[in-house]
Amino acid sequence: MDTKKETNYLEMAEMGKRDREEDNNRNEAEKRSKVGVDDQVEGVTAEQSGLTLDGFCTQTVLRESAREKTIFIHGKMGGSTHEGQEAVLILEKTPFREETLGELLKTSDLKLQMRNDIYSTYHLLPHAHLNEIKMTAICPATEKHINKYLRQEIFLIQENSKDYKSITLPYIQAGSFSVQWVYNILEKKAETERIVFEDSDPETGFILLPDFKWDQKQVDDLYLIAICHQRGIKSLRDLTADHLPLLLNIQQRGQDEIQKRYGIPANQLRVYLHYQPSYYHLHVHFTALGYDAPGCGVERAHLLSDVIQNLQTDAQYYQSRTLTFTLRADDALLQKFRDAGRL
Numbered sequence: 001m002d003t004k005k006e007t008n009y010l011e012m013a014e015m016g017k018r019d020r021e022e023d024n025n026r027n028e029a030e031k032r033s034k035v036g037v038d039d040q041v042e043g044v045t046a047e048q049s050g051l052t053l054d055g056f057c058t059q060t061v062l063r064e065s066a067r068e069k070t071i072f073i074h075g076k077m078g079g080s081t082h083e084g085q086e087a088v089l090i091l092e093k094t095p096f097r098e099e100t101l102g103e104l105l106k107t108s109d110l111k112l113q114m115r116n117d118i119y120s121t122y123h124l125l126p127h128a129h130l131n132e133i134k135m136t137a138i139c140p141a142t143e144k145h146i147n148k149y150l151r152q153e154i155f156l157i158q159e160n161s162k163d164y165k166s167i168t169l170p171y172i173q174a175g176s177f178s179v180q181w182v183y184n185i186l187e188k189k190a191e192t193e194r195i196v197f198e199d200s201d202p203e204t205g206f207i208l209l210p211d212f213k214w215d216q217k218q219v220d221d222l223y224l225i226a227i228c229h230q231r232g233i234k235s236l237r238d239l240t241a242d243h244l245p246l247l248l249n250i251q252q253r254g255q256d257e258i259q260k261r262y263g264i265p266a267n268q269l270r271v272y273l274h275y276q277p278s279y280y281h282l283h284v285h286f287t288a289l290g291y292d293a294p295g296c297g298v299e300r301a302h303l304l305s306d307v308i309q310n311l312q313t314d315a316q317y318y319q320s321r322t323l324t325f326t327l328r329a330d331d332a333l334l335q336k337f338r339d340a341g342r343l
Contacts, residue, residue, distance in 0.1 A: 051137060055079030062088070062149040068294075069093035072149040077139060087139035088149055094132045097218050104130050134215060152328040156299065157337060160322045164237055167336050172234060172280055175332075179281045185209070186229055196224060197257040204249040205229040208257060211285070213294070219262050222288040226250045233282035236275045236302060236323070241315035247308050250284050258286060272301040276325050276333075299326050 055078020064071040073089045096104075108126040138145050159168060184190035185207060199205035206226045210216055214223035228246060233239065239247070255266040270287045274295055277283070284304055287293040295301060310317040327334040337343045 051077075051082060051139070052079055055083065056087070056089075062146065063151045074141070074146050074149075082139050085140040086142070086146070087137060088141040088145050090136040090138075090149075092134045092136075094134050094215055095218060095221055100130055136212070147330050148328075150330075152330055154326045154328055155334060155343065156324060157327055157334070157343070158322055158324050161320050163337070163340075163342060164323075167340050167342065168237075168276075168333065171333050171336050177280050179279050182227060182279065182281045182283075185227060196261065197253070199249065199253055200229065201249075202229050204246045206246075206250050206254075206284075208254055208286075219264060220288060221291045221293075222258070222262060222264060222286070223291070223293055224254075224258065224286040226254050226284040226286065228282045228284075231281070234280040235277050235282070236273055236307065236318050238282070239307065239311060239318050241311050244308065244311055247304065247311075251304050251308065254284070254286055264288060270296060270301075271304040272296065273304060273307060274300050275302060275323055276300075276327075299324060 056075055057078060058073055058075040060074040062072040062074050070090065070092045073091070075087060075089070077083055077085050077087050104126050108124050108130070111123040111125065113121045113123060181190065185195075191209060194209045195207055196210065197208040206228045208224055208226050211223040211225050214221055228250065230246060233243065251271060254271070255269060258269060259265050268289045270285075270289050270291075270293070272285050273283075274285065285293070285295075285301075287296065307318075310321075314320075327337075334343070
């Protein structure tokens with residue numbers, strides 16, 4: 001087989017892997033806020049929780065991503081206590097697990113699709129327990145939830161300090177952005193069994209727990225969130241040099257605990273804050289460096305180490321700096337920037 005032909009096959013294989021990049025921002029708060037305090041337990045079957053898919057009627061595929069192996073479905077529930085209610089279902093293929101690869105390869109059925117020279121492609125059909133799909137249900141879903149998961153144009157916003165004070169801050173203050181679910185965690189009213197680590201100091205302490213995007217079955221896609229105990233810090237914009245003890249504590253103790261529990265050293269972790277955040281209570285993201293986590297791009301993520309250094313250099317750095325972020329076409333904040341002539 002000549003070099004040119006081999007190159008063509010490799011290009012074909014690569015093209016098969018490529019697909020559109022999907023915006024998966026702001027799912028975390030939604031996933032938690034739609035689950036009641038009494039429902040946040042593991043090991044409960046769908047039937048026991050009152051949710052079944054027997055009569056689910058699909059109305060629209062809102063969005064899908066071949067790259068991230070996810071699909072967002074809008075429909076109506078049936079055959080459960082939620083019968084007739086609008087719902088959004090998020091289906092996501094779970095990552096491969098190294099410890100089950102042997103069983104996967106030995107017990108799965110193979111169906112040949114194509115063979116040409118040394119190249120062949122197959123459909124590999126594993127047993128059900130080796131082919132899990134993670135599902136997140138939002139029920140009852142409002143029109144806001146449905147529109148949120150529709151494919152939307154996105155826009156790049158450059159927010160200066162004046163914009164923040166006259167547009168973004170009033171928007172946050174006027175909005176109904178409940179963080180009660182965060183307080184439930186901090187007050188041990190919910191998700192207590194998921195807590196990985198806690199420093200209970202009211203000024204510099206935090207709770208570390210897994211993000212819902214991580215199924216905790218392998219560390220390749222490790223994703224944890226540190227939620228600070230101190231209240232009133234909405235986002236990056238509120239941070240000053242006075243918060244350095246808090247940030248340094250989250251950085252050091254979070255990294256130490258992750259290395260102790262999961263064996264991942266600090267130089268293989270991506271530790272960052274979002275702006276705009278999914279919810280307006282300060283939290284820090286810890287992800288495995290090799291995992292291309294949703295929202296880790298430069299237009300949204302700010303490395304915690306850079307934030308600390310910026311505040312050490314200028315105590316009011318984030319009060320004066322222009323910050324860049326993206327907004328979806330249906331975001332109410334985008335309309336605020338339009339109304340102010342800033343877009």
